[in-house]
Amino acid sequence: MKIEQLLQKQFGYSQFRLGQKEIIQDILTGHNVLAVLPTGTGKSLCYQLPAYLLNRPVLIVSPLISLMEDQVQQLKASGEKRVIALNSFLQQEEKQRALKNLAFYRFIYASPEILQNAVVVEALKQAKVGLFVVDEAHCISQWGHDFRLDYLQLGDIWKELGSPLCLALTGTATREVVEDIKRYLSLPAVNEHIYSMNRSNIAMKVDFVASIEEKKEKLLMYVSELQGPGIIYCSSRSWTEALTQLLKENGIQRVQYYHGGMEPNERMLVQQQFLENQLDIICCTSAFGMGVNKSNVRFVIHFHTPTQLEAYVQEIGRSGRDQRNSIAILLYAEGDDDFAHSLLEIELPSSDIILYCLSYLRNHDQAIPLKQVESHFLYTVGIQETHWRFIRYYLYRENVVKNEHVQPWKIPESMHETIVAAVNKRLRNKHDKYRAMKGFIETKECRRHVLLGYFDETGKSELENCCDCCGLDLENYKKTNGEQEQWTFQGWELELARLLRQGEI
Numbered sequence: 001m002k003i004e005q006l007l008q009k010q011f012g013y014s015q016f017r018l019g020q021k022e023i024i025q026d027i028l029t030g031h032n033v034l035a036v037l038p039t040g041t042g043k044s045l046c047y048q049l050p051a052y053l054l055n056r057p058v059l060i061v062s063p064l065i066s067l068m069e070d071q072v073q074q075l076k077a078s079g080e081k082r083v084i085a086l087n088s089f090l091q092q093e094e095k096q097r098a099l100k101n102l103a104f105y106r107f108i109y110a111s112p113e114i115l116q117n118a119v120v121v122e123a124l125k126q127a128k129v130g131l132f133v134v135d136e137a138h139c140i141s142q143w144g145h146d147f148r149l150d151y152l153q154l155g156d157i158w159k160e161l162g163s164p165l166c167l168a169l170t171g172t173a174t175r176e177v178v179e180d181i182k183r184y185l186s187l188p189a190v191n192e193h194i195y196s197m198n199r200s201n202i203a204m205k206v207d208f209v210a211s212i213e214e215k216k217e218k219l220l221m222y223v224s225e226l227q228g229p230g231i232i233y234c235s236s237r238s239w240t241e242a243l244t245q246l247l248k249e250n251g252i253q254r255v256q257y258y259h260g261g262m263e264p265n266e267r268m269l270v271q272q273q274f275l276e277n278q279l280d281i282i283c284c285t286s287a288f289g290m291g292v293n294k295s296n297v298r299f300v301i302h303f304h305t306p307t308q309l310e311a312y313v314q315e316i317g318r319s320g321r322d323q324r325n326s327i328a329i330l331l332y333a334e335g336d337d338d339f340a341h342s343l344l345e346i347e348l349p350s351s352d353i354i355l356y357c358l359s360y361l362r363n364h365d366q367a368i369p370l371k372q373v374e375s376h377f378l379y380t381v382g383i384q385e386t387h388w389r390f391i392r393y394y395l396y397r398e399n400v401v402k403n404e405h406v407q408p409w410k411i412p413e414s415m416h417e418t419i420v421a422a423v424n425k426r427l428r429n430k431h432d433k434y435r436a437m438k439g440f441i442e443t444k445e446c447r448r449h450v451l452l453g454y455f456d457e458t459g460k461s462e463l464e465n466c467c468d469c470c471g472l473d474l475e476n477y478k479k480t481n482g483e484q485e486q487w488t489f490q491g492w493e494l495e496l497a498r499l500l501r502q503g504e505i
Contacts, residue, residue: 173455232284
């Protein structure tokens, strides 16, 4: 069967989008592929279609449980039954049964963390994986905007699985990140498909405000006037809830917040309501959006300044996936800089936290189960999980962890100094990235030109409605007179039950 026929039969599309066909053809002819496709252009199809021709399981390494679950549900909704996600949602009995039968599945989603488990890797070896997919592959790079240390082990895992075909996918990557991806995966040869991240249908605007109160006033104005649906990005969980309350107090009822501190079923419900057009606005942290397949988002507003351009591009790319005109607005105040620098500092462990963790481990004279160590640090002491992961990576790198046990006597005397130096190097890089973000905000030139230049592209302004520096008519993005059907929130339990019943129908 030709791939165009399979595209129509299995996915209901009459033609491929930019880059998809070329990537798929390379995979089917036995080439490893590294693909950079802009957000919203259908990266998932690049591994989903080959899965129906390879006749061996496809392993997709995915960074977020919510992203995995969303993609699993989309595949199941299309009639695919041979799909599973290996994550914490699985009960122990379900997980054991799944590991025994992995060869049955066509699509296997897994986090990079679960692939550190030797039992899981052995089960995947027995399943004879035919395609190894690294989604959001920029996470491999130490300069990627969502640094995940367990991603650095994926090259070794790929080799342990017998070096099957490999597809590395990302929506944003500088040339430096592309080279990092190739180096860390240790691919002997790879075909690159790198496309422009420019989304010409998304206009960009920066509003300079004097205070947080003026920011709120601007936000209310935009949400009241702009055509929706829309997404409002905040830098903290508390702000998502505060802005949701602000909007509701001002007569905007079809709005909910979304952040990583919510229960999984609550997050799933909000996401589904937004997808079904029962909500017009989502106030969220960066936890929302990755893999959410909603084509008609008309605006994205950043209430706080993103700490780097990679995150900004990913987040504004969630608008206008239907190729219609959309707008991205960033509300900037001088105080945002202090807030951003504080966020950068708390993302990494301090010297004192590193010293405490190493001292605690050195006080033991026998091997300690890794789970016991993690439980103590995360739940008894209250160390942030991201901080512990950073330290844990260096414990693995120095072979301090073996067979899921920490061996304290193997901790080098220089380890504290080594980890502190790595933290400082990472912080310098983060501050460099924020300076690039500030350059984009403060430019008097075309914003698209500056943005594309950061990603090593030759950028140029669009003919109309490019950005506020080139000229922008907000009237093109305002609401029409049409009224949307109103919906009243009935509570988590009732709404979730309603959605589940609808899904069954």
